Amino acid sequence: MKRIRIITGHYGSGKSELSVNMVTELKKQYDKVAIVDLDIANPYFRSRERQDMMEDMGIEVFHNSFGYDITQDLPALSAAIKKPLENKDYHTIVDAGGDDSGARVLNQFRKYFLADDCEMIFVINANRPETSTVSGCLHHLDAIQVETGLKVDGIINNTHLLSETSAADIKKGYKLCKEVSELLDIPIIGSYCNEKILNNIKEEELDGIEVTPIHLFMRPSWLQ
Amino acid sequence: MSEKQLLKGNEAFAKAAINAGCRYYFGYPITPQNEVPEYMSRELANAGGAFIQAGSELEAVNMAYGAAASGGRVLLSSSSPGIALMQESISLLSSVEVPIVLINVMRGGPGIGSIQASQADYEQVTKGGGNGDYHTIVFAPSSIQEACDMIYHAFDVADEYRNPVIVCADGTIGQMMEPVALPEAKEAAMGDEAIAAVKPWALTGHKNKRERHAMNSVWLQQDLLENYIDEYWPKYEKAERELQDWEEVMLDDAEVVFVAYGSTSRVAKEAIQALRAEGIKVGMIRPKTLWPFPAKAFEKLGDNVKHVISVELSKGGQLMHDVKYVLGGKYPVSLINRYGGMLLDPDEVVARTKEILEVK
Secondary structure (H helix, E strand, C coil): CCCEEEEEECCCCCHHHHHHHHHHHHHHHCCCEEEEEECCCCCCCCHHHHHHHHHHCCCEEECECCCCCCCCCCCCECHHHHHHHHCCCCEEEEEECCHHHHHHHHHHHHHHHCCCCEEEEEEECCCCHHHCCHHHHHHHHHHHHHHHCCCCCEEEECCCECECCCHHHHHHHHHHHHHHHHHHCCCEEEEEEEHHHHHHCCHHHHCCCCEEEECCCCCCHHHC | CCCCEEEEHHHHHHHHHHHCCCCEEEECCCCCCCHHHHHHHHHCHHHCCEEEECCCHHHHHHHHHHHHHCCCCEEEEECHHHHHHHHHHHHHHHHCCCCEEEEEEEECCCCCCCCCECCCCHHHHHHHCCCCCCCCEEECCCCHHHHHHHHHHHHHHHHHHCCEEEEEEEHHHHHCEEEECCCCCCCCCCCHHHHHHHCCCCCCCCCCCCCCCCCCCCCCCHHHHHHHHHHHCHHHHHHHHHCCCEEEECCCCCCEEEECCHHHHHHHHHHHHHHHHCCCCEEEEEECEEECCCHHHHHCCCCCCCEEEEEECCCCCHHHHHHHHHHCCCCCEEEEECCCCCCCCHHHHHHHHHHHHCCC
């Protein structure tokens, strides 16, 4: 995994939840760890809503210029975002907004993202209608590449139906990711799933791809 | 029902409406419901319908008036201040008995307010922001699946009662994602003949073959208006008899009864588990219709009940007032609330319930 990892994907692919999971894992390995929340498209359920929790863990959180109390959908980003991108002591997860229009905001930080120590990941949830087919995935992946001028370096299978996710969903999503991966020659770098069904998934069914349990930080228990 | 997909509330609402035969949507953007017009702008034409982005909510509701008067299945959606702007025409639609379905994805108010979830439109949607003697039928979903089922059903209820029906969701339900199985897609009646067959009152053009249809909202002779109101009023009495709907949660032995609807009922449900684990017997009445208010649910409460608590997202206890009205002083009624776009969480509901009951 590179020093800067950008998480992109269609709305609802699970970018924010994955970003928070990844950054909390990173913190176990590194001292200086940051999450940059570039989601200016969605006023609800953004990773910065877990700012207190992450800061208590020693993770630095960067987002808009108003502080996390402001929930307006304003495209106003803090210049402080450059800190963990510029300072090579930091390992940073960048949570991009949904879709190509949400990812457009990445452009202003492009010079950091073109460097060798940065990678862009495309997250696929095959249970979202618009990324349930190969052509749907190709369309959204390409739109994000065109909008950002960056190349997707890896695909993550995050196929789920929240608490109703079954092992069959993970396998279905993996099959879709594999087709996309082969067509574009972009590797699948991992698969995520609900902690409860981890034991029902055999890695050999996913060609040995690592399956990582996901902890739901973003979703309050009363919405699960 | 379709296979389950992971859908965002607002996009699921739009899909459910199209499956119910909605072919006309007129809208103006407002957070937190923007995905409804966004989806409709992309998909409604593919279903043989028409989407128009209006210049304001006033334009949207009056375009809807025209399309619905002509017999089309029409959806409007907005959020609290936008629904407020539409109230005058909701009264107009009611006065000429034109059916329409509206989705209100509630946010904090008054005024422009905040964009986070709220339930302070209870009075706006149930008591009618418009003038005159009418009611709007109001459904209140607590999940995306239930919202889809209610929207699907709302088109039939609107047509049967020839009246506006509001599906009153909130920002949380609109913005969250959940697994959803969509109701089966229905054919829409399109074209004058097909529409006239199912809506004989519609303005389909007399073509010199029948009497003209006229829709008239102005009565210069007040005695005629009184007669006209008497003609349509029985449908509201019928609605009060037949449409009341609610969910009962652990009422059999409940000493405390929460009343909560929409996303807040989910918070209340979790608080009930926690309170019961501490030996406090709490149950819940969850109104699924806000108008007609489910008064019948309260008639059944017995002597085991000591206290009723309205759990809601409004400062003054808008829901609580209806609860007090139907209980007529039978039990003490209290309020647990947040407002302005702030949400309750289960821990706060537990703590405030104990404060009200004076238990530690």
